[in-house]
Amino acid sequence: MKRxxxxxxxxxxxxxxxxxxxxxxxxxxxxxxxxxxxxxxxxGQSVLYSMDDNGEVIPLDFTGVAEKVVAAVVxxxxxxxxxxRQDAPQAQQPSIPEPFRDFFNNPFFRFESPRDYNxxxxxxxxxxxxxxxxxxxxxxxxxxxxxxxxxxxxxxxNRTYKATVIGTDPTTDLAxxxxxxxxxxxxxxxxxxxxxxxxxxxxxxNPMGLNSTVTAGIVSAxxxxxxxxxDRFAVESFIQTDAAINPGNSGGALVDLQGALVxxxxxxxSP
Numbered sequence: 001m002k003r004x005x006x007x008x009x010x011x012x013x014x015x016x017x018x019x020x021x022x023x024x025x026x027x028x029x030x031x032x033x034x035x036x037x038x039x040x041x042x043x044g045q046s047v048l049y050s051m052d053d054n055g056e057v058i059p060l061d062f063t064g065v066a067e068k069v070v071a072a073v074v075x076x077x078x079x080x081x082x083x084x085r086q087d088a089p090q091a092q093q094p095s096i097p098e099p100f101r102d103f104f105n106n107p108f109f110r111f112e113s114p115r116d117y118n119x120x121x122x123x124x125x126x127x128x129x130x131x132x133x134x135x136x137x138x139x140x141x142x143x144x145x146x147x148x149x150x151x152x153x154x155x156x157x158n159r160t161y162k163a164t165v166i167g168t169d170p171t172t173d174l175a176x177x178x179x180x181x182x183x184x185x186x187x188x189x190x191x192x193x194x195x196x197x198x199x200x201x202x203x204x205x206n207p208m209g210l211n212s213t214v215t216a217g218i219v220s221a222x223x224x225x226x227x228x229x230x231d232r233f234a235v236e237s238f239i240q241t242d243a244a245i246n247p248g249n250s251g252g253a254l255v256d257l258q259g260a261l262v263x264x265x266x267x268x269x270s271p
Contacts, residue, residue, distance in 0.1 A: 128204075
């Protein structure tokens with residue numbers, strides 16, 4: 001009986017050795033271990049990628065940039081009041097140049113009395129502005145504030161202030177206004193000469209009365225001269241973008257993916 005058990009054990013050991021040897025011989029040195037794991041879910045999301053100035057691949061994500069800049073873009077309401085007699089009620093063209101009229105949200109619409117044409121003629125227009133200093137300095141377009149008797153600035157958090165004009169430059173269609181407030185969020189400048197065609201940019205403003213609107217696009221061209229400024233000594237070298245811009249974006253911010261100010265949205269080339 002003991003002899004039978006001994007032989008059985010010996011046979012089992014020999015079989016095991018042969019199997020291991022045959023397995024090693026077949027796979028040889030390039031044998032690889034295959035491990036199968038069951039995974040219930042894999043966290044992830046669809047994302048595009050871009051490259052920074054150092055050639056490093058970075059996720060193309062606009063959410064962080066948008067969060068940084070929207071608080072520094074304001075809504076501007078400009079009111080112009082004048083008393084002017086007219087013989088009969090008729091629609092009057094806004095005093096701003098024709099190319100800019102479509103860039104306003106209800107540009108300088110009028111209130112007039114059908115009985116007394118000596119009543120004040122009130123015109124209002126809206127646009128956007130960019131806070132560039134935390135003590136209330138705001139840059140916008142000159143045509144947004146030109147001729148206005150009253151300027152009202154509304155921040156993203158709906159705080160409202162009266163603004164005063166600090167300076168204007170019709171040759172570049174830029175203006176600086178100021179509100180009495182401190183510790184405001186700002187957008188830093190970047191060198192627009194370094195902007196490249198094909199670079200991603202965001203347009204931030206208040207189109208159609210919709211506050212804090214962000215659209216994305218690329219720089220389509222640089223140095224555009226479209227003869228839109230009426231000043232004799234006008235300087236035009238516009239950055240063209242395909243980011244969606246609508247009436248009310250005038251004076252808003254065009255920023256890069258680092259949240260720096262590339263330019264001020266000025267005009268729409270559209271039928």
